[in-house]
Amino acid sequence: MLVYGKNVAKETLLNNKKITKAYILEDFNDKNIISMLQKNNICINYLTKKDFLRFEKENSQGIILDIPDYEYCEIDELLDNENPFIVILDHLEDPHNFGAIIRTCEAAGVDGIIIPKDRSVSVNSTVMKTSAGALNNIKISMVTNLNRTIDYLKEKGLWIVGTDMTDSVPYNSIDYNIPVALIIGSEGFGISRLVREKCDYVVNIPMNGKINSLNASVAAGILIYEIIEKRN
Numbered sequence: 258m259l260v261y262g263k264n265v266a267k268e269t270l271l272n273n274k275k276i277t278k279a280y281i282l283e284d285f286n287d288k289n290i291i292s293m294l295q296k297n298n299i300c301i302n303y304l305t306k307k308d309f310l311r312f313e314k315e316n317s318q319g320i321i322l323d324i325p326d327y328e329y330c331e332i333d334e335l336l337d338n339e340n341p342f343i344v345i346l347d348h349l350e351d352p353h354n355f356g357a358i359i360r361t362c363e364a365a366g367v368d369g370i371i372i373p374k375d376r377s378v379s380v381n382s383t384v385m386k387t388s389a390g391a392l393n394n395i396k397i398s399m400v401t402n403l404n405r406t407i408d409y410l411k412e413k414g415l416w417i418v419g420t421d422m423t424d425s426v427p428y429n430s431i432d433y434n435i436p437v438a439l440i441i442g443s444e445g446f447g448i449s450r451l452v453r454e455k456c457d458y459v460v461n462i463p464m465n466g467k468i469n470s471l472n473a474s475v476a477a478g479i480l481i482y483e484i485i486e487k488r489n
Contacts, residue, residue: 258326260385261317266290268390270297275325278302282309282319290320327380327392329399332406335369336413341436342484343415345371347403347452348443349473352378356387357474358441363391365481370397371406371438407455410438418484419448419456420476428460428480433487441477 260269269276270293279294279301294301309319335343344367349355355378362370378384379399385392400406407417415436420428440456442448453459462471462479471479 258324260322260382262386263318264389265385266320266322268393272393277323280304280321285319330396332398335396338368341368343369343438345438345440347440347448348377350378351444352383353387354474356384358477359388360391361478361481363395365485372399373403374399374401404451416457419453419459421447421459422461425459425461428462429483431458433484439480441473444473
């Protein structure tokens with residue numbers, strides 16, 4: 258997998274992640290990153306602007322790293338905390354939203370993220386760049402069946418909190434000092450009917466303006482920090 262940008266490069270190096278190769282624009286001037294690459298004996302390929310553009314699909318800030326594909330973890334690895342807080346993404350499709358949610362989860366200290374295998378964004382270079390390197394510090398589990406996974410989490414003592422504007426309660430009306438899994442729905446359709454039916458609580462963020470919904474990553478940020486505050 259190719260990943261782009263200085264922040265991603267620094268985080269990847271600081272976390273001692275395996276790097277196969279580094280592609281650097283010939284006038285790249287971040288001596289700190291170059292020194293870190295050299296100390297780790299990573300093969301550096303200096304490219305002209307013309308050759309570099311063959312790799313660049315987005316703003317790379319002059320550096321691209323070739324790293325192994327992301328390794329997902331098992332669900333039980335997310336449950337090590339005695340009072341776990343997990344975020345479930347119900348068929349989120351936008352990699353920028355995914356990356357932003359990863360960044361928020363890592364900053365807030367969420368124990369991990371669960372995503373479905375099918376019809377959902379997975380970890381890719383755009384997600385890595387948008388997360389600004391946070392992906393290196395948070396666990397993500399990919400599952401084949403979201404509904405069965407929710408059943409398993411409930412067996413493990415987690416309370417399931419879904420998000421929807423209809424037939425729901427304000428997000429700040431619940432005591433979240435419990436083992437909790439927060440479900441964020443897809444950009445276009447929200448949480449699915451079957452997933453909603455498995456929720457212990459369904460909450461909403463009051464909309465006082467003319468629009469009736471928020472960007473998925475913005476909504477996730479509001480809800481995540483409300484839960485963190487209630488658990489402190």
